[in-house]
Amino acid sequence: MLCNILEVFNHLVRESLKDLVGAVRIWGVSEDPLSKLEGAAVVTQKDLSPRKPQDSYSEAVIPLGSDSVVRERYINLLKGLRFGRILEDLDTFAELTKGSLSVFKDIKMCGNVTWSGTSSMEITMNLHQETSENQWEHMLTATFLMVARNPVTKKSYPVNPLQLETEKDKKLFELGEQNKIKRQEEANKTLLRVPPSEEERLVIHDIFLQTIDPNLSTFKARIKPVNSVWMEDTILKNLVTCFPEQRNLYSKIFGGFIMRKAFELAWANASLYSNTRPYIKTIDDILFRKPVEIGSLLFLSSQVVYTKGSMLQLKVHAEVVGLDGSRAVTNDFHFTFDSKQDNLKRVIPQTYAESMLYLDGKRHFES
Numbered sequence: 001m002l003c004n005i006l007e008v009f010n011h012l013v014r015e016s017l018k019d020l021v022g023a024v025r026i027w028g029v030s031e032d033p034l035s036k037l038e039g040a041a042v043v044t045q046k047d048l049s050p051r052k053p054q055d056s057y058s059e060a061v062i063p064l065g066s067d068s069v070v071r072e073r074y075i076n077l078l079k080g081l082r083f084g085r086i087l088e089d090l091d092t093f094a095e096l097t098k099g100s101l102s103v104f105k106d107i108k109m110c111g112n113v114t115w116s117g118t119s120s121m122e123i124t125m126n127l128h129q130e131t132s133e134n135q136w137e138h139m140l141t142a143t144f145l146m147v148a149r150n151p152v153t154k155k156s157y158p159v160n161p162l163q164l165e166t167e168k169d170k171k172l173f174e175l176g177e178q179n180k181i182k183r184q185e186e187a188n189k190t191l192l193r194v195p196p197s198e199e200e201r202l203v204i205h206d207i208f209l210q211t212i213d214p215n216l217s218t219f220k221a222r223i224k225p226v227n228s229v230w231m232e233d234t235i236l237k238n239l240v241t242c243f244p245e246q247r248n249l250y251s252k253i254f255g256g257f258i259m260r261k262a263f264e265l266a267w268a269n270a271s272l273y274s275n276t277r278p279y280i281k282t283i284d285d286i287l288f289r290k291p292v293e294i295g296s297l298l299f300l301s302s303q304v305v306y307t308k309g310s311m312l313q314l315k316v317h318a319e320v321v322g323l324d325g326s327r328a329v330t331n332d333f334h335f336t337f338d339s340k341q342d343n344l345k346r347v348i349p350q351t352y353a354e355s356m357l358y359l360d361g362k363r364h365f366e367s
Helices: 005-021 033-037 068-074 083-090 167-189 198-210 255-274 352-366
Strands: 058-062 107-116 120-130 136-147 228-230 236-241 279-283 297-308 311-321 327-338 346-348
Touching: 068 083, 083 107, 083 120, 083 255, 107 167, 120 167, 198 352, 236 255, 255 279, 255 297, 255 311, 255 327, 297 346, 297 352, 311 352, 327 352
Parallel strands: 228 346
Antiparallel strands: 058 107, 107 120, 120 136, 236 297, 279 327, 297 311, 311 327
């Protein structure tokens, strides 16, 4: 499938997926499309036939080089590419491999299912950009982890097993297995569950000693080291009202929209902190803990949590805020920016909670 990405997303793919999953086509119209699916669900994965990775392959082109109307949606104030738009298009991405994206050359996205478990699957997306020789240069790789749910019961739902035929398919499937193990290991090492390592404790203690006035015999009087910023002074917040136009196929707020908002807030915060226009280097794994309902107030809070050299590590905490004052965490985003400044100020934690944010940011930066 090769065509304008806007047509693909807005017309072909979205409309066909609405039919496939029984999604509500028009918001506000009383209908129950899920009632048609009752009794049609399979019971186990054995009821599904194996599928080849290439069966799910598709690609689409963003015509930045030839369509000025499309280009205007993707260009930023420096005539560069709005990476948040690309992030929204990909819905997640793993690692920027090389080069920088231009807003004046066409972009091609392609991908397919490369790993499947019992009720989950990993989709590997590759983004290419056209070169001056009319060739496609690989720019980044993104992975989506999708979990299948029964549309009626909301419980886990089996997916088709993958039929691996080529060595490339087998290697990508093995990588998916490794990613699964990595996710499980990282979940068990979170600072919310286990204490910092001995090395990490020494790092925090050393920072603490740098904030103590040697002329005063007290732990209470704190001083800010030279060329540094207190972590509490790096917070930048935003509140987003979630309208129906931002919904996905299941009448929840589209994850790509949330990611774009989080990225743009982080970039603005990094700009204010460094007094420059920073460059995105890495976006860490993104996990959606809770869906965001239409009509929700989405509260985004960004903070610089770690710095090293010219690099900044930012965390964006996303919560759904209820009208009764209740809060529910939906995401934590981790972004790495390069300010291109050798004398970038260090961020310094003061409290134990900020110290844990510092260590968590350090882990994401070093990973």
